[in-house]
Amino acid sequence: MYIPSYYRVDDRERIQEMLTRYPFGVLVAIDGTRPIAVHMPFEWHEADGRLVLQGHVAKGNAIWRAAPDNPEVLAIFQGPHTYISPSWYEDPNVPTWNYVAVHVYGTCRVMTDAELETFLELLMNRYEEDRPGGRPWHSLTSEFRQKQMRGIVGLSIDVARIEAAAKMSQNRSDQDFHHVVETLQSSPDPQDVQVAQIMKTIRPGLF
Numbered sequence: 001m002y003i004p005s006y007y008r009v010d011d012r013e014r015i016q017e018m019l020t021r022y023p024f025g026v027l028v029a030i031d032g033t034r035p036i037a038v039h040m041p042f043e044w045h046e047a048d049g050r051l052v053l054q055g056h057v058a059k060g061n062a063i064w065r066a067a068p069d070n071p072e073v074l075a076i077f078q079g080p081h082t083y084i085s086p087s088w089y090e091d092p093n094v095p096t097w098n099y100v101a102v103h104v105y106g107t108c109r110v111m112t113d114a115e116l117e118t119f120l121e122l123l124m125n126r127y128e129e130d131r132p133g134g135r136p137w138h139s140l141t142s143e144f145r146q147k148q149m150r151g152i153v154g155l156s157i158d159v160a161r162i163e164a165a166a167k168m169s170q171n172r173s174d175q176d177f178h179h180v181v182e183t184l185q186s187s188p189d190p191q192d193v194q195v196a197q198i199m200k201t202i203r204p205g206l207f
């Protein structure tokens with residue numbers, strides 16, 4: 001994706017934090033001559049100093065057969081985003097959109113059964129362990145777990161490169177920047193408030 005230098009995120013820890021905070025992504029691959037995509041939650045970990053993304057799809061989903069044959073697949077992650085009105089600037093300008101996005105490229109393969117089970121344990125534990133009455137992986141019977149696993153396929157992506165952007169009005173003056181934040185954080189829209197919170201971390205001295 002096209003990312004002007006002042007919006008680009010290169011810090012590895014910050015990118016990993018984005019992947020953790022916004023884990024529901026879109027996997028895109030080519031099936032013969034046409035693009036296909038699937039929405040799914042991802043987990044990531046490091047192996048031998050490289051990032052690995054993991055997810056799973058239903059066995060009936062064609063992408064698990066197509067993706068491993070692609071020289072490269074793309075996983076897209078979207079964070080908070082919102083419209084920015086030019087009426088919030090001191091001088092005349094045009095409207096724009098503030099957003100957080102991460103594009104992850106790499107090669108894809110099908111997980112082994114053991115890898116899939118480890119991944120599912122991590123995924124379920126992440127979302128269930130702290131819930132009242134939650135049901136982490138090992139609260140399910142082995143028979144039930146194996147039965148459910150037969151209906152899905154695990155996909156592992158060995159990450160080759162990452163493009164990450166946090167377009168948060170970095171090109172605006174302090175006065176415009178402050179006014180945008182004030183306007184967004186007073187909005188009833190939760191995404192507006194989330195964007196304002198991110199903007200505050202970019203120029204904390206203004207707040």
